[in-house]
Amino acid sequence: MAQTAQEMVDLYLQAEIDVLAGKSTTINGRTFTAENLQEIRAGRQEWERRAQQEQAKAAGRKRRGPAYADFYS
DSSP states (O other), X not given: OOOXXXXXHHHHHHHHHHHHTTOOEEXXXXXXXXXXXXXXXXXXXXXXXXXXXXHHHHTTOOOOXXXXXXXXX
């Protein structure tokens, strides 16, 4: 079952909530427990990045490069 990036963000957020409440959760056949909290958060952050890219693409915006600090001003 293909899911959008935002749906995956939602799954990871729910997994994070469940694990913090002491439960285990399963995403795409993988079971996560409290020991996997860092992995869950990393997965959520990755899917948040993908969701932002999908939203930008849908809005017709080009991907922005990194912002650089101007220390000479």
